[in-house]
Amino acid sequence: MVKIGTHDGTFHCDEALACFLLKRLPEYQDAEIVRTRDLEKLKACDIVVDVGAVFDPATHRYDHHQREFQETMTTLSGGKYRWSTRLSSAGLVYYHFGKAIIAAILPDASAEQIDTLFSKMYGGFVEEIDAVDNGVSQYEEGSPKYHIGSTVSTRVGRINPSWKETDTDMMPRFERAMALVGGEFVEVLKSYYESWLPARDVVKEALETRFEVDPSGEIIKLPIWCPWKSHLYDLEAEMGTEEKPINIKYALYVDSHNAWRVLCASITPGSFVCRKALPEAWRGLRDADLEAKSGIAGATFVHASGFTGGNKTYEGALAMAKAGLEA
Template sequence: MSADAPPTKKQKTEKIIGTHNGTFHADEALAVFLLRQTKAYRDAGLKRTRDQTILDTCDIVVDVGAIYDDGKQRFDHHQRGFTEVFGHGFETKLSSAGLIYKHFGKEIISNCTQLPSDQISVQTLWLKLYKEFIEAIDAIDNGISQYPTDLKPRYRNRSDLSSRVGALNPPWNQPLDSDGMDRQFLEASELTGTEFLGRLGYYANAWLPARDLLVSAISSSQEKVDSNGKIILLEQFLPWKEHLFDLEQESIIPPVATYIVYPDESGNWRVQAVPVTPESFESRKALPESWRGLRDEALSETSGVSGGIFVHASGFIGGNKTKEGALELAKLALHM
C-alpha cells in the first residue's frame, strides 16, 4: 500500500437474526420485530432457514433450533421439556415472542418511550404489555385454549393478530416461493410490530398517566377528604376502575375504597360506588336504597343535599350539580 493511500475503514459486521423458513406465525414475526427495537439488533439482517449449519452462523436464533439458552442467544420453544413461563403470576408457556419479550422487553420499552430503563414505569408497562398483548400470542402458538372447558363457542373469531398473520401465508394450493415467502414474512413482522408499538403508545401515554393521577388522588383524598381512604376525589375524569383494583392487588393500597367522586363531561359531578370486582355490577356499598331512582328536588329533599340530579335505580352511581354536593352524598352514604 502506498504511504499516501488513505487507511481502509474497518468494515462493520452486520448481526444476523435467524428463524425458520416456510409457513410463518405471529410469534416469530413479532420476535424479529422486537429484536429490531434493541440496540444490539436494530440493524440486523435476517436469514430464514432450517439449515442448522446456516443457523449456527447467526448471532441470534428464534423459533427454531431446539435450544433455549439466553447466553447463546438461542430462543426456541418447541423442544421436549421446555416449560418456560413469563413469571410474575403468568403461567402460559412462552413462544418465541414471549421469550424475546421476557429477555429484551424492558430495553424495548425504554427505547420506544425514552423512559429510563430502571424507572418503575418501565416495569409496569412491561407487565401490562405481556398481559394484554404478548400472552395471547404465546398461548395461541402453543395450542393453549383460552378456557379450560369444552364449551362450544357461540361464534368464531378470526380477527385476532395470530389469525391475520396466518392469513399472510399463501393458500395451500399455491406454490411456495422462497423469496415471496420472505416478503410476506416481513409484512407479517411489520404488522405485529405496528400493533405492538400502537399498544405500547397507548399504555405509555394514556393508561400509565391515569394510574399516576389515581395514585396522587388517593393520597390527596386521604389528606383532604377521608382519612380512611373510602372516598376518592378525582379533580378530572379518568379511567380509574382497572387501576384501582391493580393497586389493591399489588398491595399498594388496601381494598377499602367505596366511592369515587369525579366531574362528568357536562360540568356536573358524579359519585360512583366501587364494584366488588372490575366486571361486577354489584357494588361494595351501593348508594342508599331510599335515594335510588330519585331525581332533582325529590333527591335533594330525601338526601338533605341540595343540587341533586339523580341516583340510579341500582344505586351504583348518582349525580349532583357541585363537587361539594357529590362529596356530601358520598360521606352520608358511608354511614347509611
C-alpha cells in the same frame, strides 16, 4: 452481517413479534432475517427464535416447542412476575430483551417507568400472543359465548397464503406480519406511556388524600378524570397493609358536562360487580324523583345497575357516596 433465524413456511404472530422486537435493538436493527429449518443454516445465525428445539439464552436460542419446555414469566424470574402462561418465542424474547426494547422505543422513559411498562405490556399485550400460540384457553370449561376474529394473532394468520394461493414468496408476507404486530406493540406501548402511566400519579395522590375527602377512607376525589381503575388495585396493594388495608368504594370526578359523577369500584379489575353499588332504591331514578327519594339536592341520576350516579355539585356527589357507604 448479523442474522436472526426463524422457521420458514407458515408464520405465526409470536415469531413475527419476536423478530420485530429484536430489530428495535441496536445490535439487531440491520440484521438479516433467515427463515429456514436447515440446522446448519440456523447454526450460522447470531440469534434463533421459534425453531431449533433449543432454549439457551447464553447462545441466544429461543425456541419453546420442546416437550420439556414449560417456562413462564414466573419460572424465569424466580417468582418476581406473576404470569404463569407458557411462553412462546415472543414471550421469551420479551422476557430477555423487553426492557432494553422499551428503552429504545421510549428513550425519555425513566428506569422506574420502564419497569412498570415492562409488566404492563406483558400482561396487556404479549401474554395474549403467548397463550394463543400455545393453545391456552381463556376459559376453564365450557365454550365462549361469541367468537372474536379480530385479534392480532388472527390478523397475522390471514397474511399467510390461503389454500387456493400459489404464492411461494413468503418473506414479503412475513415482513407485513412483522409490521402489523410490531406496529400494534408500539402503539399500545406509547398509549400506556403517554396516557396510562401519568394516570398512576393522579390515582396515587387521590389515595394519599382520601381521608381529607371522607373519614372512612373509602372515597377518593380525582382532580381530573383518568383511567383510575387500571391503577387502583395495584396501588391499594402497594400502599395498604394487612392491618390497614385500602378498599376504595367510590371515586368522585367532574364529567364532560362539568357535573360531578360517583363511580363505584368493582371487586376486581375486569368485573362488572361493584364493591358497593349505590342504593337499590335510587337506581333508575332521575332529577326530582331522585332528589325526593335520596333526600340529596342536585342529584341527577343513578344508573339502573347502581354502578354510577351524578350530581350537580361536588358536595351533592359526596353526599351520595356517603349515603351509599351507609346503605
